[in-house]
Amino acid sequence: MSDRLKFFRRLMSAFEGTSNPQRAVERGFYVNLPNNPIGEITGRVALRPSSVHLLFGGIGSGKTTQLLLTQQALNELEDIKAIYVDVSLVTDISDLKSGALIAIAGLELINILGSSSSSDLKNFKEIIKKAAYGYTEYIPIDMTAMSWSKPREVNYKGLISTENRENRESISLAFSALSQAAISTTKKEIIFLFDGLDRLSKSKTFINSALDDVIEINKTGVGSILVGSIVIPYSERAYIAEITGYSYFLPYLDVLENVEAKQFFIEIFKVRDPENFIDQDARELLIFHSGGVLRDLMSLCQASIEEAYMDGSELITVQHANQAILALARSKVIGLTDANINTLRKVMTEKSFSPRTSEDFDLLLTGHILEYRYPRQRFVVHPILVPLIESMAVSLTNG
């Protein structure tokens, strides 16, 4: 492999935005987020470990990174054991059932407790395992009628794959016993960090399955931090306001109005490209067109590097940045309907947005419309789309 190819691969990998964020943290690429709610969550959990915290944020805003760092910070406290679980890796969240999070958390507690337990605890462990994985029961057939036949086989599917609601009470009881034992064994307060649930496509599943379970877990004195989609605070506003817990929002970063946000992005380039292969003007352009969306910045940087590689250049310049911006804009515009474009034009002209319809929520979820909270709350059309929407508006007007 040529040195040039090695060099470009290394640079591409420095701007990786889709792998497990733990790898970026380990490579020293982490930069502290401005106005980061994680400090607040960590502080509150430290004071009251058995509490419920909901973290909402847009796709690519860095929620998983923040959750992993929270776990790290909490585990540095001597009396807390923080357990991170990407729920989507353990169960099929597209079919998430009520009780599944309790079963998943229960399995983690069984791990903590190991094999040495009283017979009572063994029984509770068995209940959780059966609830999680399902089990088969052999029911004897009436001996007088068919004495020769084998027992009837009945399969009960597990909560991790399907619901078994009638066992809810016994699962809760088993979880409660196991959590008390785990707290007593570790001499630590236990808190679960449940990730991946922002990808639930139905808000109701988040409320009826995930949040319900977390509230149930909380009754046993175990705390939880739950990640949810950016849409939930809007679509389930009343329910979220009612729950006894804290909710937080991880917004996109307003690089135009927030000096700290701009500085944060400048720092990202310093740690990932210390030798300045991406030139200063290109960096400025990429930061602006990222719209303050971390994953979009990474995508733009990788696309710029790809353009420079194809161009035979050793440096990433404004020309490559512009090609990357156009490519990302083209990807983002695919599938937009006329109604979507009208909504985007309205946000551009009226500079306000009140998401109400499912189409509005979709535009928020996909990051076509960005919400900033600092230094003030405002909604904007993703800056990478603005020239395209403007040109479409002109085309429609000239019709």
Added chain:
Amino acid sequence: MDNLFSLDEFLQRNGGLLDSNIWMVLVVDINDIELTVTDLRDTLEIFSECSTGTISGESGVRNLINQIKEASEEYFLLWKLDDWDNNEWKIFDALRSRLDKGNKGGLLVLSEQANNLMIHNAPNFVSWLGARIYYLHKDAEILSDEECDRRLATLQEWTGKTNDDVIALAENRQLPTDPEYGEWLILLNRGDLLERQK
């Protein structure tokens, strides 16, 4: 409006630079998908320098995800996703974490209709793609003799090697892994030698 590329350019752009969990989509005319996948299967491994598994989605999304989980390959070529409905794409999106196996990512070969369904139903996965939704420009594959000679001259100048040198290296399985060498053999109508590099 589209990111149009020939298959060769697509491979050069992407094959060589894969070094982490990078996912991309190639949108192809539905009638050309099979042929494109056959071409990609033969060449992707050379360009990406890693073992590539071709996985069909015709038995549904959960089966596809399970196949990825079980597979030992580092890179995946996913196809036959064109019959998936909204719900299948939503499930694919929900299970996105299972696509990151800690090495390289993969390529989805889709029809335009399937691409639209993906865009509307898999926003989390689409955020991984970023700018990497490419459209295959089929006719751009065919270079005129003059364009072909010009490109060969550029490659010769860049490496200081002749066409015969490159063929000899390929025959002796000593061809450098830079994607340009793969392109070179194809320009010389010696794509058959690419197979020998595996």
